[in-house]
Amino acid sequence: MDQVGGILAQSVSAGINNIQSISYLSSKYDESYQEALSLAIAAARTKAEGMAQAAGCQLGEISALNEQSTYSEARYTDNALAEKTSMRAASMDTANVTIMPGELEVEASVIVEYGLLPGSGAQ
Known part of the structure:
Protein backbone atom coordinates (compact mmCIF):
# COMPACT_ATOMS: atom_id res chain seq x y z
CA MET A 1 0.00 0.00 0.00
CA ASP A 2 2.88 2.36 0.72
CA GLN A 3 4.07 2.11 -2.89
CA VAL A 4 0.74 2.59 -4.69
CA GLY A 5 0.72 6.39 -4.36
CA GLY A 6 4.24 6.63 -5.79
CA GLN A 34 -16.59 -20.00 3.88
CA GLU A 35 -16.89 -18.64 7.41
CA ALA A 36 -19.67 -16.28 6.28
CA LEU A 37 -21.52 -19.22 4.68
CA SER A 38 -21.32 -21.20 7.92
CA LEU A 39 -22.62 -18.23 9.90
CA ALA A 40 -25.47 -17.69 7.41
CA ILE A 41 -26.57 -21.32 7.70
CA ALA A 42 -26.42 -21.16 11.51
CA ALA A 43 -28.49 -17.95 11.49
CA ALA A 44 -31.04 -19.56 9.18
CA ARG A 45 -31.37 -22.52 11.56
CA THR A 46 -31.88 -20.23 14.57
CA LYS A 47 -34.61 -18.31 12.76
CA ALA A 48 -36.29 -21.48 11.50
CA GLU A 49 -36.27 -23.01 15.00
CA GLY A 50 -37.99 -19.89 16.39
CA MET A 51 -40.60 -19.95 13.65
CA ALA A 52 -41.25 -23.68 14.11
CA GLN A 53 -41.62 -23.26 17.86
CA ALA A 54 -44.04 -20.36 17.37
CA ALA A 55 -46.08 -22.61 15.06
CA GLY A 56 -46.11 -25.42 17.63
CA CYS A 57 -43.85 -27.63 15.52
CA GLN A 58 -40.35 -29.01 15.65
CA LEU A 59 -37.73 -28.36 13.04
CA GLY A 60 -37.03 -31.34 10.79
CA GLU A 61 -34.15 -32.05 8.44
CA ILE A 62 -32.92 -29.69 5.76
CA SER A 63 -34.81 -30.38 2.54
CA ALA A 64 -33.10 -27.79 0.34
CA LEU A 65 -30.01 -25.62 0.64
CA ASN A 66 -29.04 -22.96 -1.91
CA GLU A 67 -26.30 -20.38 -1.94
CA GLN A 68 -27.21 -16.95 -3.29
CA SER A 69 -23.85 -16.05 -4.79
CA THR A 70 -22.74 -12.46 -5.15
CA TYR A 71 -19.13 -13.27 -6.02
CA SER A 72 -17.27 -10.38 -7.56
CA GLU A 73 -13.62 -10.35 -8.48
CA ALA A 74 -13.35 -6.68 -7.55
CA ARG A 75 -14.77 -6.98 -4.09
CA TYR A 76 -14.07 -3.37 -3.16
CA THR A 77 -13.76 -0.55 -5.65
CA ASP A 78 -13.02 3.07 -4.89
CA ASN A 79 -15.16 4.63 -7.63
CA ALA A 80 -14.84 8.02 -5.96
CA LEU A 81 -11.17 7.95 -6.94
CA ALA A 82 -12.10 8.17 -10.63
CA GLU A 83 -13.79 11.54 -10.13
CA LYS A 84 -11.01 12.88 -7.92
CA THR A 85 -8.24 11.85 -10.31
CA SER A 86 -9.94 13.05 -13.46
CA MET A 87 -10.44 16.53 -11.97
CA ARG A 88 -6.93 16.80 -10.54
CA ALA A 89 -4.76 14.76 -12.91
CA ALA A 90 -3.31 17.77 -14.72
CA SER A 91 -2.56 19.76 -11.57
CA MET A 92 -1.61 16.88 -9.27
CA ASP A 93 1.28 17.31 -6.88
CA THR A 94 2.88 13.96 -7.69
CA ALA A 95 5.02 13.99 -4.56
CA ASN A 96 1.98 13.84 -2.25
CA VAL A 97 -0.25 11.08 -3.65
CA THR A 98 -1.72 9.05 -0.78
CA ILE A 99 -3.80 5.92 -1.18
CA MET A 100 -5.70 4.69 1.85
CA PRO A 101 -6.26 0.99 2.43
CA GLY A 102 -9.73 -0.22 1.56
CA GLU A 103 -11.99 -2.52 3.50
CA LEU A 104 -13.58 -5.71 2.29
CA GLU A 105 -17.00 -6.76 3.45
CA VAL A 106 -17.59 -10.46 3.05
CA GLU A 107 -21.24 -11.52 2.95
CA ALA A 108 -22.97 -14.79 2.26
CA SER A 109 -26.63 -15.40 1.63
CA VAL A 110 -28.33 -18.77 1.71
CA ILE A 111 -31.82 -20.16 1.34
CA VAL A 112 -32.45 -23.10 3.66
CA GLU A 113 -35.68 -25.09 3.62
CA TYR A 114 -36.50 -27.36 6.53
CA GLY A 115 -39.15 -29.97 7.04
CA LEU A 116 -41.53 -29.47 9.96
CA LEU A 117 -42.46 -32.18 12.45
CA PRO A 118 -45.50 -32.14 14.67
CA GLY A 119 -44.66 -30.75 18.08
CA SER A 120 -46.21 -31.23 21.46
CA GLY A 121 -48.41 -28.17 21.00
CA ALA A 122 -49.26 -28.68 17.30
CA GLN A 123 -52.90 -28.71 16.33
Whole structure:
Protein backbone atom coordinates (compact mmCIF):
# COMPACT_ATOMS: atom_id res chain seq x y z
CA MET A 1 0.00 0.00 0.00
CA ASP A 2 2.88 2.36 0.72
CA GLN A 3 4.07 2.11 -2.89
CA VAL A 4 0.74 2.59 -4.69
CA GLY A 5 0.72 6.39 -4.36
CA GLY A 6 4.24 6.63 -5.79
CA ILE A 7 3.39 4.32 -8.68
CA LEU A 8 0.32 6.42 -9.51
CA ALA A 9 2.35 9.62 -9.28
CA GLN A 10 5.02 8.21 -11.62
CA SER A 11 2.30 7.08 -14.03
CA VAL A 12 0.82 10.58 -14.18
CA SER A 13 4.28 12.08 -14.66
CA ALA A 14 4.85 9.65 -17.53
CA GLY A 15 1.66 10.82 -19.27
CA ILE A 16 -1.20 8.77 -17.85
CA ASN A 17 -4.24 11.05 -17.74
CA ASN A 18 -7.03 8.69 -16.69
CA ILE A 19 -7.16 6.50 -13.58
CA GLN A 20 -10.61 4.97 -13.20
CA SER A 21 -10.51 3.16 -9.89
CA ILE A 22 -8.55 1.11 -7.43
CA SER A 23 -9.74 -2.38 -6.59
CA TYR A 24 -8.88 -4.15 -3.37
CA LEU A 25 -8.68 -7.94 -3.21
CA SER A 26 -7.82 -10.28 -0.35
CA SER A 27 -5.80 -13.47 -0.43
CA LYS A 28 -8.02 -14.69 2.44
CA TYR A 29 -11.35 -13.92 0.76
CA ASP A 30 -12.30 -17.56 0.14
CA GLU A 31 -11.55 -18.48 3.76
CA SER A 32 -13.64 -15.56 5.00
CA TYR A 33 -16.45 -16.42 2.59
CA GLN A 34 -16.59 -20.00 3.88
CA GLU A 35 -16.89 -18.64 7.41
CA ALA A 36 -19.67 -16.28 6.28
CA LEU A 37 -21.52 -19.22 4.68
CA SER A 38 -21.32 -21.20 7.92
CA LEU A 39 -22.62 -18.23 9.90
CA ALA A 40 -25.47 -17.69 7.41
CA ILE A 41 -26.57 -21.32 7.70
CA ALA A 42 -26.42 -21.16 11.51
CA ALA A 43 -28.49 -17.95 11.49
CA ALA A 44 -31.04 -19.56 9.18
CA ARG A 45 -31.37 -22.52 11.56
CA THR A 46 -31.88 -20.23 14.57
CA LYS A 47 -34.61 -18.31 12.76
CA ALA A 48 -36.29 -21.48 11.50
CA GLU A 49 -36.27 -23.01 15.00
CA GLY A 50 -37.99 -19.89 16.39
CA MET A 51 -40.60 -19.95 13.65
CA ALA A 52 -41.25 -23.68 14.11
CA GLN A 53 -41.62 -23.26 17.86
CA ALA A 54 -44.04 -20.36 17.37
CA ALA A 55 -46.08 -22.61 15.06
CA GLY A 56 -46.11 -25.42 17.63
CA CYS A 57 -43.85 -27.63 15.52
CA GLN A 58 -40.35 -29.01 15.65
CA LEU A 59 -37.73 -28.36 13.04
CA GLY A 60 -37.03 -31.34 10.79
CA GLU A 61 -34.15 -32.05 8.44
CA ILE A 62 -32.92 -29.69 5.76
CA SER A 63 -34.81 -30.38 2.54
CA ALA A 64 -33.10 -27.79 0.34
CA LEU A 65 -30.01 -25.62 0.64
CA ASN A 66 -29.04 -22.96 -1.91
CA GLU A 67 -26.30 -20.38 -1.94
CA GLN A 68 -27.21 -16.95 -3.29
CA SER A 69 -23.85 -16.05 -4.79
CA THR A 70 -22.74 -12.46 -5.15
CA TYR A 71 -19.13 -13.27 -6.02
CA SER A 72 -17.27 -10.38 -7.56
CA GLU A 73 -13.62 -10.35 -8.48
CA ALA A 74 -13.35 -6.68 -7.55
CA ARG A 75 -14.77 -6.98 -4.09
CA TYR A 76 -14.07 -3.37 -3.16
CA THR A 77 -13.76 -0.55 -5.65
CA ASP A 78 -13.02 3.07 -4.89
CA ASN A 79 -15.16 4.63 -7.63
CA ALA A 80 -14.84 8.02 -5.96
CA LEU A 81 -11.17 7.95 -6.94
CA ALA A 82 -12.10 8.17 -10.63
CA GLU A 83 -13.79 11.54 -10.13
CA LYS A 84 -11.01 12.88 -7.92
CA THR A 85 -8.24 11.85 -10.31
CA SER A 86 -9.94 13.05 -13.46
CA MET A 87 -10.44 16.53 -11.97
CA ARG A 88 -6.93 16.80 -10.54
CA ALA A 89 -4.76 14.76 -12.91
CA ALA A 90 -3.31 17.77 -14.72
CA SER A 91 -2.56 19.76 -11.57
CA MET A 92 -1.61 16.88 -9.27
CA ASP A 93 1.28 17.31 -6.88
CA THR A 94 2.88 13.96 -7.69
CA ALA A 95 5.02 13.99 -4.56
CA ASN A 96 1.98 13.84 -2.25
CA VAL A 97 -0.25 11.08 -3.65
CA THR A 98 -1.72 9.05 -0.78
CA ILE A 99 -3.80 5.92 -1.18
CA MET A 100 -5.70 4.69 1.85
CA PRO A 101 -6.26 0.99 2.43
CA GLY A 102 -9.73 -0.22 1.56
CA GLU A 103 -11.99 -2.52 3.50
CA LEU A 104 -13.58 -5.71 2.29
CA GLU A 105 -17.00 -6.76 3.45
CA VAL A 106 -17.59 -10.46 3.05
CA GLU A 107 -21.24 -11.52 2.95
CA ALA A 108 -22.97 -14.79 2.26
CA SER A 109 -26.63 -15.40 1.63
CA VAL A 110 -28.33 -18.77 1.71
CA ILE A 111 -31.82 -20.16 1.34
CA VAL A 112 -32.45 -23.10 3.66
CA GLU A 113 -35.68 -25.09 3.62
CA TYR A 114 -36.50 -27.36 6.53
CA GLY A 115 -39.15 -29.97 7.04
CA LEU A 116 -41.53 -29.47 9.96
CA LEU A 117 -42.46 -32.18 12.45
CA PRO A 118 -45.50 -32.14 14.67
CA GLY A 119 -44.66 -30.75 18.08
CA SER A 120 -46.21 -31.23 21.46
CA GLY A 121 -48.41 -28.17 21.00
CA ALA A 122 -49.26 -28.68 17.30
CA GLN A 123 -52.90 -28.71 16.33
